[in-house]
Amino acid sequence: MLRLTDLKLPLDHPEAALREAILARLGIAADELAGFTVAKRSYDARRRGAIVLIYSVDVDTPREADILARLQLDPESTEFARDGDTGRGTLTKVGPTPDTSYKFVARAPAHLPLRPLVIGMGPCGLFAGLVLAQMGFRPIILERGKAVRERTKDTWGLWRKKVLNPESNVQFGEGGAGTFSDGKLWSQISDPKHYGRKVIDEFVKAGAPEEISYVSKPHIGTFRLVSMVEEMRATIESLGGEIRFSHRVDDLLIDTDSVGARQVRGVVLDSGEQLRADHVVLALGHSARDTFAMLHERGVFLEAKPFSIGFRIEHPQSLIDAARFGPQAGHPLLGAADYKLVHHCRNGRSVYSFCMCPGGTVVAAASEPGRVVTNGMSQYSRNERNANAAIVCGITPEDYAPYGEGPLAGIALQRHWEARAFELGGGEYEAPGQLVGDFIKGRASNEFGAVLPSYKPGVRLGDLAPSLPDYAIAAIREALPAFEKQIRGFSMHDAVLTGVETRTSSPVRVTRGDDGHSLNTRGLFPAGEGAGYAGGILSAGVDGIRTAEAVALDIVSRM
Template identity: 60%
Template sequence: MLRLTQVILPLDHTDDDLQQAVLTLLNINEEDLLSFSVFKSGYDARKREQIKMIYTLDVDTLSNTELLERFAGNQNIKATPDTTYQFVGELPTEQTTHTDRPIVIGFGPCGLFIGLILAQMGFNPIILERGKDVKRRTKDTWDLWRNRKLHVDSNVQFGEGGAGTFSDGKLYSQIKDRKHYGRKVLNEFVQAGAPEEILTISKPHIGTFKLVKMIQNMRQTIIDLGGEIRFDSHVEEFVMDGDAVKGVRLRGSDSQGGQTIMSNHIALAVGHSARDTFEQLQKQNIYMEAKPFSVGFRIEHPQSMIDKERFGTNAGNERLGAADYKLVHHCKNGRSVYSFCMCPGGTVVAATSEEGHVVSNGMSQYSRNERNANAAIVVGIEPAKDYPGDPLAGIELQRRIEKAAYVLGGENYNAPVQLVGDYLNKKPSTELGDVTPSYQPGVTLTDLSVLLPDFANEAIREAIPAFDKKIKGFGRKDAVLTAAETRTSSPLCIKRDDTYQSINTKGLYPAGEGAGYAGGILSAGVDGIRVAEAMALSMLKQISEQ
């Protein structure tokens, strides 16, 4: 088959127009065309009144070989690549050929794919998740949102599915993916019940409700393949033998009763909020480094305003859906401010995992039809400038902001909020405008500038008017800022070598966002596949040496 890229058509084109574009590009007759399908579609909205659709197509004709020769110099006409997932190694013919069951700590997107791949390879992984299954976890999460009751091991951050479960469910990334692992992730999601369109649209998303059912299906697949998933299983300590990990010891109050589970292949996929785990790693001298992260606020605007400013008269077009944005501004003080985790037609949610803290995050359903758009507006924090020394110092900075936000909100899990106009004019807010904040369980109007370092306030105050020049109305006076956005990424990196093992702890495989190697559902899933392969290769080597 042929892969055609950069096939550009008007927004209002028909299916017949798409077929005609194929015939024209290849200069063939209709009878020579056997079939074509959309591999990927997106849009170019830089000119909002002349929005173009951009397609990548897979085409089959009566003369594929001849056409490839004719268009050999055309970078937009190539042979369709094989995107089928293939493991690089020879798998055991029977599951009983090994006794060392690998352990996966964490059941977010990364741990999910480590467990799935290992199970598909026949290695019977044991997956340990400190939180609850997604059904019970959803109930606990709503308990905070509705009743102000926090469950510290079952919330937006912890539990089956990880932090990505209560998000927009974005499934795109800028990672390099030459082995098509991203396609493997998307294919597994579709098999588990995700909409098939995630395979073809350029910025796919799932939404929270669809994610919940999908994760349940993937869990059952792992179990059916011989894997084991233990919820309410909080790893408290690593069993060590010199510089090698040999197992884990669970917290005694957990359902497993402080059980010790032995294995010399352990994946650590705990997410960016497992602060007690990071503290334990430091106690056991497992090497970590501080890494940059960002802090700031969530900003809310009417979604209709964002649609109009991004799409003009094309706002509301079914092919476009709810408009998103991605913004960045480099400030005079040397800092950068950028939008992060933009949620079209979504809500701002309570996302703390520690008592006496307030954390905000964004979430959308698949329909993206809520009134407001929201996104994090954050400024970069740099270890060398802002918290040199201890790798855990970034966590302490996050905690200081979150604790202060809790106090500022009224010490009842209300989020402190401020209108953009008041924030820019350095005065507390006392009443809302037309934009109604979506955060639950509630909000408290106040002055947010006391939460962040002076350089961060200075940078954000410079960035918002700059963003307003790109999206008119972005700096509107009654847009709402909600604090605190602190969990943008892990503030540390658990360093690993080219075998994906910790650089000073054999058998420990740091993985995903919490270890500093991913930033979202798709990239976490891809990193999970890489780590699973590395673990499998090591176990296969052990088997061959027995």
């Protein structure tokens, strides 16, 4: 088949227009087009009121070879880029459809002495476990939290009753933190082996909408993710995998030989049970602070890494739609508008939007008692009144010094400001908040305006200046009016800031080598967000696949 890219059509084009555009691009008659499928659909909204759709399509035609040869020989073809020095060139908008099908790198031997372990069942652990199961390795997945529906009840317990379960919440449990999010499924990672396509295909098999296979910014939403995670769990179990909920890993078993080389030999659970294994996938997520401390105590190589801190901001979704789409706001193919913003501040900091949730809600995401953490969530429909996003300031390990030393200092910083937010919110998991206009002017807020916050258990208005370091407050205070230049109304007085957002990414990297093993502990395979190698559902799933392959190849090489 042929892949055609950059086919541009008006937003409200007739159904036949795409077919006609394909025929014109290829210069063929209608009866020479056997069929086509949409590989990708995006939009260009730079001209409000004149938004265009951009298609990539895979075309089936008996004239494939003739078309490629003709376009390559035609120096005037807009589908061909020719090098002025050599005369050689490459097709730019027409070419063979790439093979994105997934190929397994190994099969499990008939007699497997020890089964691989996967710690954590967020997107990374889920896909590591799934691919290992599909290759026949019958992995055991250990998840400290509960199954996804039980976990959902515990999460609602915090949101509605102010009762936190430290082992079952937004951060811990089947599906990971991504279950309570917008369910975004796009990433800017390099993916030459098309692992992202494997992630998307497995989600569609598990019940995701077909459109996530071709829209440019696919998302699923929380409620759909719940049933999909359950379906994927059933697949793993049907292939011989085993999943143990409410099983926290409290220790590692490590052998050290005469020259100091270290090899994982298993794990110790919170119950005291020991599980023997020579291959352990560490897919913790970014909030397993007690496990990071255990790894540090056991001498596993860790290092502090940068992350970001800030607030959640809420606007009317209608404001964002109008700013981005103009008179075409509300069009069903466009849906709720999103945004991506960045500002480089005078104090050397960068402030940017993160995890933007169109038509969503701000949620309580604490995992430790006495601390307040915010995050964002949307359903598939994205039809809630408010848009929300994190507005965060980048920080580096040099900023962690006042809070501690070593690789865990970033965690100490997080805990400090999460405890401060708990205090400012009144001590019952309500969050501190402030109107944007008051925040910019440096005065406390005492009454909501046109925008009502969505965070549950509730928002207590006041002054957010004491809730983050001074440099972060100054940077965000400068950035908000700057963002007004890109989205009219962004710094509106009544928009609401809710604090604090501290879990943008892991503050720790569990460093690994090119072969996937920990730098100093063989058999330990750090992966995903918690290890510092992913950021979001798609990239975490991709890293889980990569890690499963590394485990499989290492097992087979030892047999």
